[in-house]
Amino acid sequence: xEKLKKILSYTGPETEAALQVNRRHxxxxxxxxxxxxxxxxxxxxxxxxxxxxPVTSANSAIPGILDHTHLLPRVKRVIYLFQSxxxxxxxxxxxxxxxxxxxxxELPGAVRMGQRLTxxxxxxxxxxxAPSYFPFKQYGESGAWLSSLMPxxxxxxxxxxxxxxxxxxxxxxDPAITFFQTGSQQPxxxxxxxxxxxGLGSDNENLPTFCVLLxxxxxxxxxxxSRLWGNGFLASLHQGVQxxxxxxxxxxxxxxxxxxxxxxxxxxxxxxxxxxxRANDFGDPEVYSRIAQYEMAYRMQMSVPEAMDLSNxxxxxxxLYGEDAxxxxxxxxxxxxxxxxxxxxxxxxxxxxxxxxxxxDLPHDLRLQARDTxxxxxxxxxxxxxxGLLEDTLVVWGGEFGRTVYSQGKLTKDxxxxxxxxxxxxIWMAGAGIKAGMSYGQTDDxxxxxxxxxxxxxxxxxTLLHLLGIDHERLTFRHQGRRYRLTDVHGKVVxxxxx
Numbered sequence: 001x002e003k004l005k006k007i008l009s010y011t012g013p014e015t016e017a018a019l020q021v022n023r024r025h026x027x028x029x030x031x032x033x034x035x036x037x038x039x040x041x042x043x044x045x046x047x048x049x050x051x052x053x054p055v056t057s058a059n060s061a062i063p064g065i066l067d068h069t070h071l072l073p074r075v076k077r078v079i080y081l082f083q084s085x086x087x088x089x090x091x092x093x094x095x096x097x098x099x100x101x102x103x104x105x106e107l108p109g110a111v112r113m114g115q116r117l118t119x120x121x122x123x124x125x126x127x128x129x130a131p132s133y134f135p136f137k138q139y140g141e142s143g144a145w146l147s148s149l150m151p152x153x154x155x156x157x158x159x160x161x162x163x164x165x166x167x168x169x170x171x172x173x174d175p176a177i178t179f180f181q182t183g184s185q186q187p188x189x190x191x192x193x194x195x196x197x198x199g200l201g202s203d204n205e206n207l208p209t210f211c212v213l214l215x216x217x218x219x220x221x222x223x224x225x226s227r228l229w230g231n232g233f234l235a236s237l238h239q240g241v242q243x244x245x246x247x248x249x250x251x252x253x254x255x256x257x258x259x260x261x262x263x264x265x266x267x268x269x270x271x272x273x274x275x276x277x278r279a280n281d282f283g284d285p286e287v288y289s290r291i292a293q294y295e296m297a298y299r300m301q302m303s304v305p306e307a308m309d310l311s312n313x314x315x316x317x318x319x320l321y322g323e324d325a326x327x328x329x330x331x332x333x334x335x336x337x338x339x340x341x342x343x344x345x346x347x348x349x350x351x352x353x354x355x356x357x358x359x360x361d362l363p364h365d366l367r368l369q370a371r372d373t374x375x376x377x378x379x380x381x382x383x384x385x386x387x388g389l390l391e392d393t394l395v396v397w398g399g400e401f402g403r404t405v406y407s408q409g410k411l412t413k414d415x416x417x418x419x420x421x422x423x424x425x426x427i428w429m430a431g432a433g434i435k436a437g438m439s440y441g442q443t444d445d446x447x448x449x450x451x452x453x454x455x456x457x458x459x460x461x462x463t464l465l466h467l468l469g470i471d472h473e474r475l476t477f478r479h480q481g482r483r484y485r486l487t488d489v490h491g492k493v494v495x496x497x498x499x
Contacts, residue, residue, distance in 0.1 A: 053469065055200050062209050062237060062292065064201030066475070073469030074433030074499070076203070076392035078196070079338045079349045081377055084177060085222050085356030088403035088418055089426040091132045091366055094164055094447045095145035099131035099405065103413075107406045111448050118171055120359060120408060121419045127406035129446070130416040133363040142437035149370035152378035158437040159381055159390075160428045161497050165441020165450045168401055168422045168457045173222050173357070176400035176422065179457055181228045183486045190232035190477075192461065193348035195486045196468060197238040199475045203345035206303035208241040210348045211341055213334040217355020217369045224352050233479040237289040240350060243337065245329030249308045253301055261301075268295070307340055321379040324372075332376035339383050342393055356399055359408050360417040381430050390431045394467055398427025405446045424450045427460070433467040435499050458491035466493045 052068040090096060107127040121127070134147045140157035153160075170176035175185035182189040190198070193210035202209040212229045229240025243249045255264050272291050279287040310326070310333075317336065318325050324332035331353045338349045353373060358365045377397055384390040402425025403418035410416075424443045430436065442452040462472040465486065472491055476483040 062197060062202040064197075064199050066199050066470075069200075069469030070471035070474055071466065071469045073467070074392075075394045075467040075469075076432070077342055077345065077347050077349070078394045078396065078464065078468070079342060079380065080192075080351065081335070081373075081380075081395065081397045082177075082180070082350065082352050083356050083373070083397065083399040084224055084352050084354045085173070085217075085358075085399060086176075086401045086403055086420055086425070087356045087369075087399045088358060088362065088366060089164070089424070090403065090405060090418070090447045091134055091362065092147045092150060092370070093145070093162060093426040093428075094424075094443060095136040096131070096405075096445055096447050097136075098445045099129060102129045103131055104128045104411060107446070107448075111444065111446050113449075115423065116171065118420050121404070121406075124408070127404075128411045129405055130407040130411050130418070133414065133416075140437060142439070144437070144439060147370075149367060150374050152375040156378050156381050156430070159385065160430045161434045161436060162426060162428050162439045163441055163455050163460075163494075163497065164424070164426045164439060164443060165452065165454045166398070166402075166425050166427050166457070166460065167450060167454055170401065171420050171422050173400065173420075174225075176420075177224075177228060180400050180460075182232065183458065183461060183488055187227050188232055189484070190234045190238070190486075191229050191240060192464070192486060193229060193240050193350055194231045194234050194238040195475060196348050196465075196470075198234050198477070199470055200347060200468065203347055204303075206299045207307065207341070207344055207346050209346065210238065210240040210350070211346050212240040212242045212350045212352070213337060214242065214244075215329060215331040215334050215351070215353045215372075217353065217372055221354030222357050224354060228352075229350060233484070234477060235285060235289040237292050240348075243304070243308065245333070250304050253304065255301070303344075307344055308337065310336065310340075317383070320383060322375045325376065331372050332379075335376040335380040336383075339380060339387075339389070342384065342389055343387070358403070358417060359419065361415060362417050363415060384431065392432045394429065394431045394433065394464070396427065396429050396464070399425070401425055402447075405448050421448070423448060424454075429497070433499055435497055438497070440494070440497050453496070455494055456490070458487040459494055461487050462491035463494045463497070467498070 055064040139154040144157040197209035231239035324330040401422040404421045407416035408419045465472045
């Protein structure tokens with residue numbers, strides 16, 4: 001048994017080749033000796049302690065590297081509503097009434113403290129303070145302050161944990177989004193969803209562990225790159241699968257015209273045999289990933305159309321999410337699809353909504369962006385709650401950084417813009433394992449610096465993994481002579497926000 005544990009804990013290529021295949025092909029490798037014992041361990045979760053649970057179910061198409069969780073998990077699945085572009089915390093969630101007395105005054109040097117600015121405002125001779133154009137009110141028993149732009153989110157204020165002290169080092173979009181998704185500002189690392197797939201595997205043999213949905217706002221959206229849900233140096237089996245609006249939600253899974261299902265099955269069986277020969281000759285673990293991906297694509301021919309079909313949803317659901325939910329590809333439709341994927345035990349569901357980059361005309365553009373997202377985000381939480389899914393689902397809402405308190409360009413009472421601001425911003429979390437109706441962290445009177453309980457990007461990632469039952473320091477992968485992890489060599493769990 002000790003030898004078995006050593007083999008399973010090693011993340012070298014030999015172990016990857018053994019673990020990253022589906023059951024049928026894995027069982028065909030029984031001649032390797034360790035195969036049947038390793039599979040039994042993965043399914044039954046041997047050596048499970050009271051505060052751990054087995055990771056991989058018997059019907060899993062994608063087994064996790066862990067035989068059991070490090071901790072008792074509080075979350076079964078995650079829905080991450082990523083708001084790409086940097087939502088303005090000052091205009092949405094971080095109420096700063098004293099700013100109204102300082103309209104147009106210069107940002108004090110003692111507040112800025114020499115912070116590096118982007119090239120878009122570094123040239124400005126003046127950095128005039130711009131209070132929010134939008135009124136704020138308190139909502140719920142928690143007394144959370146919210147902008148008038150968020151009337152639907154206000155209705156679920158007591159279900160939400162607001163983290164108002166997020167911060168990052170990245171000051172531009174691409175490295176900042178990459179940092180949130182992969183733990184590094186440089187591209188090439190595995191995404192968060194891929195790490196979770198690698199560690200925990202799948203709970204549904206007919207759908208991917210990690211699904212991605214994209215939507216865009218009406219105003220100048222920043223681009224989103226597919227590497228943000230890439231597998232990096234992990235096996236390609238763990239990369240995110242993008243679901244699209246339209247006739248073919250997932251590309252290249254349907255049979256070519258004229259090819260019958262039985263023919264496809266025979267072709268895959270013969271192709272698997274050829275790949276087995278290739279794997280035996282070269283020992284490349286990616287060959288097994290390829291086999292598993294072909295098999296998953298075959299099963300998805302039935303499961304994806306069923307999951308994406310909204311025709312059986314009642315009118316009451318579309319009223320909850322908004323009429324945009326009837327239009328494929330909108331943020332509202334994607335939130336509804338996220339609920340449907342959660343019902344089918346997809347473990348990590350990533351939504352990206354583009355368009356939060358308001359450098360100019362913020363009062364106009366932010367109103368449109370909030371209109372696109374407010375109702376559907378709140379509806380998702382309410383829908384999960386009424387179905388009993390919020391008890392084991394974590395919903396996260398937030399972007400890659402915040403916006404500056406000073407105006408970019410000309411400031412008037414009715415118009416201003418805001419530049420990127422990594423020093424402090426707000427995200428919110430709701431659902432399993434999170435204290436509801438609380439606000440964590442505090443910023444100064446300018447929403448410029450954190451004065452209490454800062455939460456770094458790596459802390460956020462460590463906390464999310466903790467809720468899934470993973471010790472972020474122990475989920476590692478050996479690559480090019482070094483052991484990597486999502487949180488690099490940083491990160492601490494934010495226990496104060498845990499229920």
